[in-house]
Amino acid sequence: MTIGIGLLGLGTVGAGVAAILAQPEGRHPLVADLALRRVAVRDLSRPRPVDLAPELLCTDPQAVVDDPAVDIVVEVMGGLEPARSLILRAIAAGKPVVTANKAVIARYGQEIAAAATARGVYVLIEAAVGGGIPIIEPLKQSLGGNRIQRVSGIINGTTNYILSRMADEGAAYEAVLADAQRLGYAEADPAADVQGGDAADKIAILAGLAYGGPVAREAIPTEGIDRLQARDVAYANQLGYVVKLLAVAERLGEGAGGEALPLDVRVHPTLLPRQHPLAGVHGVNNAILVEGDPVGQVMFYGPGAGAGPTASAVVADILNIAGIRRVGGPEAGLDPLLAASSWRQCRLVDGASTRHRNYVRLRTCDEAGVIGRIGTCFGQAGVSIQSIVQFESSEAGAEIVVITHEVRESAFQEALEAIRALHEVEAIAACLRTL
Template sequence: MTIGIGLLGLGTVGAGVAAILSSPEGRHPLVGQLALRRVAVRDLSRPRPVDLAPEVLTTNPEAVVDDPAVDIVVEVMGGLEPARSLILRAIAAGKSVVTANKAVIARYGEEIAAAAAARGVYVLIEAAVGGGIPIIEPLKQSLGGNRLQRVSGIINGTTNYILSRMAEEGAAYDAVLADAQRLGYAEADPAADVQGGDAADKIAILTGLAYGGSVPRASIPTEGIDRLDSRDVAYAAQLGFVVKLLAVAQHLGTADDGTELLDVRVHPTLLPRQHPLAGVHGVNNAILVEGDPVGQVMFYGPGAGAGPTASAVVADILNIAGIRQVGGAPGQLDPLLAAGSWRLCRLVDGSRTRHRNYVRLQTRDQAGVIGRIGTCFGDAGVSLQSIVQFEGQNGAAEIVAITHEVLEQHFRTALDAIEALAEVEAVAACLRTL
């Protein structure tokens, strides 16, 4: 039985999907039973990286969704609209959907999942996080018997490439970003990557899968690398750390009403060199899952690009096609493959979370300044792992302190006291540390 595929978008990922479907030789036998029926493009006259019959192409994406020959709709056009509306239109027509659209799922995942459940169709999203890394399905299925304590990861290849170059070469952020744009690793407007928004979309999705309930995407504290100073990367290296843009979802406990309490965030983080994520370099991604009883499991690989992302898209298509081929009854969904929310989750007040911290202070080079800074930390109940003075310029000094794990509220109290010291000119940087 041939299964008709409708493709919304023929950009980098869409062309990769079309190439796989057009050359089934050597792949899983089920690929040969997938037929690309309609493809929505913006410009019919534009040269294509894959050879498609003219009648397959259309500039009307609704015609792809509505085509009776299309059984599964694949959305790889990106953006919020019309992608969201087209996904909901496909669901209403009783068609399963495969999407790589992290932005839509992070913001409208609950609405889409509810519509799919009501209509008895699948919406699969493996390609939305981590490119070719299989992480969505393991969280829904393979790790379902675990109590997950933390999901953390490097899930943006652009920022990881920039940070890797800054660490290896001592290069400045602006220079490496320009190189990344020239090489195609960063967009002309890199804001979504370097300001952390892309990683926040992805950790919102992973949080919902790991803990069984969604959290508001807009409420996730997000800090990128666009204000990161190369000095902090260098100082971190001297102290035995590597700086990475980390996305974290951590379980903190359960409220009296059964709500799961979570700490979800995105920010530059100092990782000890022996940490499993510290060795992830270049444009690669990695997600570390920590649970009981599995312990630590890490998923590593290319996080973007035509090949890896198209691989994940086709894997989702094959999941749906396989169920259709064995006669899955309409409306009777595999509860693992179609997993939705089953818990209430909420983000805790950031001041009540606990973290280790790195702070760099610009001070006057005077006797006793380290002691006074240490006193401010001690008075606020902040224990220090280390405090080191580096040589500054023009008679100034730079003092770097790394704390033990401390309540965020106490850390901020200490910083307020330190900023009030006459010898302290500025709190130049403040980063989280694992």
């Protein structure tokens, strides 16, 4: 029996999905049973990377959702609206949905999950995080018996490409970004990538799945790489670190007595020791490190974006649903909801109470005793220093880099305030997290 597919969007990912469905040879046998019935595009006259019959195309996405020949709706158009409304429309019509839209799921996942539960349909989202890396289903199923302590990852290929180039070549951020845009790795407007928003969407989804409850996307502290300077990447290298844009979700307690589980969820540039599992992830690749009990550390690595990897994940979800239809529905055993694992409440802790190691670069006068006075400020705030190094010294001044041991954020900020008050300190030029 043929299963009709309605495709919302025919951009990079949509064209990749269409290409897979058009060439089922050598793939899973179920692919041959999938047929594109209708495809929504913005412009009918635009050239396409995949050759489709003209009668399949339309400019009305609602017509795709409502078409009785469409059994599964695949949303790869991106953006918040009309994507959210179309997903809910498909659910209301009793049609399962596959989506790669991390922005919609990060913000409206609970609403969509509730609608899917009420209607008894599937919403699968493997392609929303990590491109071709299988991480959603492993978190929901394969690792379900673990007590997850921490999920951390490099989950934005654009920023990882930029940081890899900066580290390898000593190039400035602006120059590498321009190259990334020319090569198609970065959008003309790269804000969602370089300011960390894309990674924050994805870690919100992963945190919800790992810890069993929704995480407020808007509350996630987010810092990108758009203000990162090449000299900090170079200094990190000299100290034995690499700089990566890291997305982290970490359990900070038990949430005993019915209280919400306390989580530290954040996105920021981070210094990683060279021996760290994520330190060797280069270029546009992504990697997600899951740490749990009893499994220990498990890392998922691979291409995090692009037509091929993301389309691969979309089609995998389609096949999941197609397989269930063949054997009789939800009783086949697949979790029917993108957020069916939401079985408890989670809360983000106050950032001032979290504990981290830190990298600080200071511009100072080059005179005797400066390092001692800086050390005193840290010591009086209860901040233990791992290393303090003077990198430059001239008539114009000096640059001093400090790496702290793990410390409570409020104490660290107290130390920085005292350092800012020193007349010898011209500026706190950079402040990054360190693992």
